[in-house]
Amino acid sequence: MQLDVVTLARLQFALTLMFHYIFPPLTIGLSVFMVIVEGIWFMTQKPLYKAMALFWTKLFAINFAIGVATGIVMEFQFGTNWATYSRFVGDVFGSALAAEAIFAFFLESGFLAILVFGWERVSSGMHFFATCMVALGSVFSSIWITVANSWQQTPAGYHVVKTTAGFYRAEITDFWAMVFNPSSVHRLIHVWIGAFILGAFFVLSIAAYYILQNKHLKFSRSTFNIALVYAVISSCAALISGDLQAKAVAVNQPAKLAAFEGHYKTGNTGTAFYIFGVPNSQEEKVEFSLAIPRLLSFLVHGNPDKPVIGLDQYPKEDRPPVEIPFFTYHLMTALGIFFIALSVLGLILSRIGILFKQRWLMWVFVFSVLGAYAANQSGWVAAEVGRQPWVVYGLLRTKDAVSHAVPAEHIITSMTMFAIIYSFLFAMWVHVMNHKIQIGPEGIEEAMAQAPEPSKVKDLPAVIANLMRGPASLSQTWRSFSGEDTPNRETGDKR
Amino acid sequence: MHLPLNFIWFMLLGALLTGYGVLDGFDLGVGILHLFAKGDEERRIFLNSIGPLWDGNEVWLVTFAGALFAAFPNAYALALSGFYLLIMFVLFAIILRAVSIEFRSKRQWQWWRNFWDISFCLSSALATFFLGMIVGHLFIGLPFDSTMEFTGNLSDHFQPFPILIGCFAMSVVAMHGAIFLYLKTEGELRKKIHGWLWKTLVIFLFFYTITTIVTLINIPSATINLFKMPWLWSIVVFNVAAIASIPRMVILKKPGYAFVASICTVIGLAALFGIAIYPNLIVSSTAPSLSLNIYNAASSQKTLGIMLSVACLGLPFVLGYTSIVYWVFHGKVEIGKSSY
Numbered sequence: 001m002q003l004d005v006v007t008l009a010r011l012q013f014a015l016t017l018m019f020h021y022i023f024p025p026l027t028i029g030l031s032v033f034m035v036i037v038e039g040i041w042f043m044t045q046k047p048l049y050k051a052m053a054l055f056w057t058k059l060f061a062i063n064f065a066i067g068v069a070t071g072i073v074m075e076f077q078f079g080t081n082w083a084t085y086s087r088f089v090g091d092v093f094g095s096a097l098a099a100e101a102i103f104a105f106f107l108e109s110g111f112l113a114i115l116v117f118g119w120e121r122v123s124s125g126m127h128f129f130a131t132c133m134v135a136l137g138s139v140f141s142s143i144w145i146t147v148a149n150s151w152q153q154t155p156a157g158y159h160v161v162k163t164t165a166g167f168y169r170a171e172i173t174d175f176w177a178m179v180f181n182p183s184s185v186h187r188l189i190h191v192w193i194g195a196f197i198l199g200a201f202f203v204l205s206i207a208a209y210y211i212l213q214n215k216h217l218k219f220s221r222s223t224f225n226i227a228l229v230y231a232v233i234s235s236c237a238a239l240i241s242g243d244l245q246a247k248a249v250a251v252n253q254p255a256k257l258a259a260f261e262g263h264y265k266t267g268n269t270g271t272a273f274y275i276f277g278v279p280n281s282q283e284e285k286v287e288f289s290l291a292i293p294r295l296l297s298f299l300v301h302g303n304p305d306k307p308v309i310g311l312d313q314y315p316k317e318d319r320p321p322v323e324i325p326f327f328t329y330h331l332m333t334a335l336g337i338f339f340i341a342l343s344v345l346g347l348i349l350s351r352i353g354i355l356f357k358q359r360w361l362m363w364v365f366v367f368s369v370l371g372a373y374a375a376n377q378s379g380w381v382a383a384e385v386g387r388q389p390w391v392v393y394g395l396l397r398t399k400d401a402v403s404h405a406v407p408a409e410h411i412i413t414s415m416t417m418f419a420i421i422y423s424f425l426f427a428m429w430v431h432v433m434n435h436k437i438q439i440g441p442e443g444i445e446e447a448m449a450q451a452p453e454p455s456k457v458k459d460l461p462a463v464i465a466n467l468m469r470g471p472a473s474l475s476q477t478w479r480s481f482s483g484e485d486t487p488n489r490e491t492g493d494k495r
Numbered sequence: 496m497h498l499p500l501n502f503i504w505f506m507l508l509g510a511l512l513t514g515y516g517v518l519d520g521f522d523l524g525v526g527i528l529h530l531f532a533k534g535d536e537e538r539r540i541f542l543n544s545i546g547p548l549w550d551g552n553e554v555w556l557v558t559f560a561g562a563l564f565a566a567f568p569n570a571y572a573l574a575l576s577g578f579y580l581l582i583m584f585v586l587f588a589i590i591l592r593a594v595s596i597e598f599r600s601k602r603q604w605q606w607w608r609n610f611w612d613i614s615f616c617l618s619s620a621l622a623t624f625f626l627g628m629i630v631g632h633l634f635i636g637l638p639f640d641s642t643m644e645f646t647g648n649l650s651d652h653f654q655p656f657p658i659l660i661g662c663f664a665m666s667v668v669a670m671h672g673a674i675f676l677y678l679k680t681e682g683e684l685r686k687k688i689h690g691w692l693w694k695t696l697v698i699f700l701f702f703y704t705i706t707t708i709v710t711l712i713n714i715p716s717a718t719i720n721l722f723k724m725p726w727l728w729s730i731v732v733f734n735v736a737a738i739a740s741i742p743r744m745v746i747l748k749k750p751g752y753a754f755v756a757s758i759c760t761v762i763g764l765a766a767l768f769g770i771a772i773y774p775n776l777i778v779s780s781t782a783p784s785l786s787l788n789i790y791n792a793a794s795s796q797k798t799l800g801i802m803l804s805v806a807c808l809g810l811p812f813v814l815g816y817t818s819i820v821y822w823v824f825h826g827k828v829e830i831g832k833s834s835y
Contacts, residue, residue: 062597068550069593073586075560079575080582086575087643090568091794095802098565101558102809109554110816113547114823120831121823133816164791165569165643171795403576405645414583421587425594432601 006399008411009081015415016073018377019422023067025376028142028192029199030060031135033230037223042128052223053131054119055441056203061116062432066425068109073418081411085391085401091171092158092178093148100144108137139192146191150184152392153383154252157181160395170395182252186244187383193238194376197339200231201365201372204346206437208365211356216440221356228346235339242336243299249386250300253393254309256386259320260329261296262286266310270294270303276330279322284311286326318389325386328378335375342368500799501789504566505773507806511562513765515555517758522549524672526592526619527665529612531691537684538612542596542835544679544828549596551820553589565802569643569792570776574629577637577645581625581652588622600835620665627664631657634714634771636778641785659709663702667761670695674741674757678750679828689745696742703738710771716778717771727770734763 034056041049075097079086086094114122114130122130151158157177158170172178204227210220249257258264262274264284273296277289294304301308311319342364349355356362391398522545532538564571575582591614599611635656638647673692680688710717721727737759744753772778776792779785793799 062601065550065593065597068553069590072553072557072589075557075564076575076582076586078564079560079571080579081576083572083576083644086564086572087568090564090571091798094561094563094565094568094571094794095798095805098558098561098802099805099809101554101561102805102813105554105557106551106809106813106816109551110820112550113820117547117831117833118823119833161795165641167642169568172798172801175801403572403579403644404642405576405639406579410579414580417583417587421590425590428594428598432598435601 003408005406005408005411006402008408008415009402009406010398012081012411012415012418013077014381015422016070016077016418018381019426020067020070020074021377021380022373022426023063023070024138024142025191025195025198026063026202027060027067028135028138028195029197030056030063030202031131031138031199032196033199033203033227034060034131035135036226036230038128038131040226042124048219048222051219051441055219057116058436059433061112062429062436064108064112066429070422070425081403081406082391082401083403083405085396087167088169088396088401089152089392091169092151092155095172095175096144096148096151096179100141104137104141104144106137108134108141111137142191142195143188146188147179147181147184150187151178151181153187153387154181154183155392155395170392183248186241186248190238190241190245190379193234193241194379196234197231197238198369198372198376200227200234200343201339201369203227204231204365205367205369208362209437210440212359212362212366219441224356225350228343228350231339231343232347235336235343238336239340242333247300250308253387255311255314255318255320256325256383257300258309258311259322259325259386260382261308262289262322262326263296263308263310264322265312266307268307270297270305271300271308271310272296273299274326274330277326279326281322320386320388325382328385329382332375332379332382335371335378338371339368339375500796500803501793503803504562504793504799505769505776505789507803508559508562508566509765509769511555511559513762515552515559516761516765518552518555519549520668520671520761521545521675522552522672523619523623524668524670525676526615526672527623527669528672528676528691528695529616529619532684535608536830538608539600539830539835540680540684540828541676542599542615543830544676546596546835547820547824550593551817553593562802562806566794566799567776567787567789567792568794570787573637573639573643573645573777573787574633577639577647578629578632578652580649581629581632585622585625585629588618588625592618592622596835623665623668624661627661628652628657630664630768631660633777634660634710634717634768636780636786638781639777639779639785640781643787646781656709656713659702659706663706666695666699666702667764670699670741671757671761674745674750674754677745678754681827692745693742696745700738714771720770720773730763730766730770734760734767737763 034053037049037056038053040046041053078093078097111130111133114127115134118127118130155170157172157174157179159173160168160170162168203223207220207224207227210216211224246257246260249260261271262277262279263271264281270293272291272293274286275290275292277286277291279286296308297306298304311322346355346361346365349358349361387393389397389399391401525541525545529538529541532541560571563574595611595615595618599608599615602608632652635654637645638651639645670692673688673695676688677685677692721731737756740756741753741760744750744756774788774790775786776789777787779787794802
């Protein structure tokens, strides 16, 4: 492998995208959890749940800010490093990206302000509304980008035309066929579930840590129980969604599934499913393998004797690399099974009432969040590397998609700077998150001592009415705006 | 009158860029002035004046880039790959700025806060400067050929005119930010800011004058549209009137109106930029006939139509939430438990 412009551009994209994707899934998963706890608080008015909402909001805000900052890079990088690609797909891909900004980013970042800074400025109903909107916005933000990416996997609703400038590009013929292309819905659901699993295990990890430290016990046990249910539901949902996903890949992108499974030769009988192995592309076989015969055929076709299409059905230049998709796909699958086992075990022990006494299990929960990060990352790596050598499946090859104007030295310069800044950022993020976690839920004792405030607004019309009214008297605003109340503040200010 | 979609999208992109300038302009300005604030208390007031707002303001830039990609993909591809290193610098500055705001008040250590204070100020200044430089380049054009690929080299990026526009951009946002702070603060700090406000205003006027003269002399194409469509002179008048209103409103002690005047100044400047380049998006300095304009850089009519429906559906919501957030956080800055 030589370091040509294409390789460098791919490395840079992988680096910046994988770093970015540390943050958004947690934003999505944690925001849903915050809606749950704040919803419980809103209904019960128990201060314990307010302490939860406050605590998770702090961690959420730090995570969100870095997610936004690193996300801006992604949006520009399509143009900076992949100009040919941008010209080819702009008509299709650009509209999804713009829709994302208009529908999701404004919603998220606007209401985030109220979520983080609005505790003392708005009523509890309005605050809950803002939390719901942030969660909705973060869920929306995943829609359009996943649609755009799915279009690259399974293009639909377009035609390729030659422009007057002489190059070819894809243009939309049917917007809804583009949006609901064959892979977008099930991939989107899988992305969401992955994010929910991360959110659940992130919360479980911190709560388990407090339990092990014997700190904030009431808070952490209660949090743990809520998050455990969230984890069980999302882990089990991931299994169903993953199965649907693999069946769809078998239909839409057989070469990709073959790469996932290290399936080089189609053969005449049922295809085996590798539980473990090391693919060897030179000799086209999987070494050191542990395989269940015919299982893959059964999973894909429902028929253990019907062979699954292998890589040998594709010309060499159209085959994806096998090693990376194989390992990442298997890692993700194994982690998925592990999450189900762990969360179901936790739930059973919790029902018996001995969960929090199992210190070893608490330690497993503390570290399982790393698995959730790894599963989200490796799933995407498998999906993207498995699409190679195409950037838009069957239409545009990755090697043809780069910017011709950008020399290798510039990419190396910017990539070095990204590497330095991102390492520094990551260290800072870990440090600040850890600091917040060590401090723990602030003011929980104080919150517990307080009598629960009666809720001011309970129903939706009243929430909206309150929202229209604004947080303080309007006349006050107007006076300060037009400068009428300023003389006392301005004395000595004249020039 | 039947408006072609390409023209509508030129205007909409202009509106997004103007929205970005007006909104993120003041928080970038607060960043540039940040180190002038002395002591932790004052600096926290500065940060919290923009605390709930800066993130939403940056989304305007994100939306602008997304809409440019969708509506004029050829311009998006050329500008971003052509300005590769400049764009990377902007991105580094934006990342550093976001985390400086977020991390600064998370620890009590003096060195920690000083470090993030400096990085907040520097990154705000650099982000503004490089964005200004890119705008400057759009005035003078870029070397590119008929394959729509940039053909110049690094030295093409650092010419005097874009550097001048970069400095001008910094002076605009510094003034805009000073007026914003004047509106959001009280007491002793407000008096200090009142002093800086005049300084930033003088610096702004200095760069405004120089930029105007240099542009008129060096870039004759900038005024072609004004002579073609004389009613556009009203924009020039609007811009000058807005600038003149700033000192008047400050003297009359109407900070709200001064801020409105400052907003109008930014709008006027953005409109003049649009008039100067229309109908081109990126001028080719190799041969003017190669320039990317709103027709040869655009997506298909169908996509422009779909995007217009998306914009019509989405923008009312966007304006809705933006108003709610500004409303919730109106008034003087208060440092509370959830502040930075």
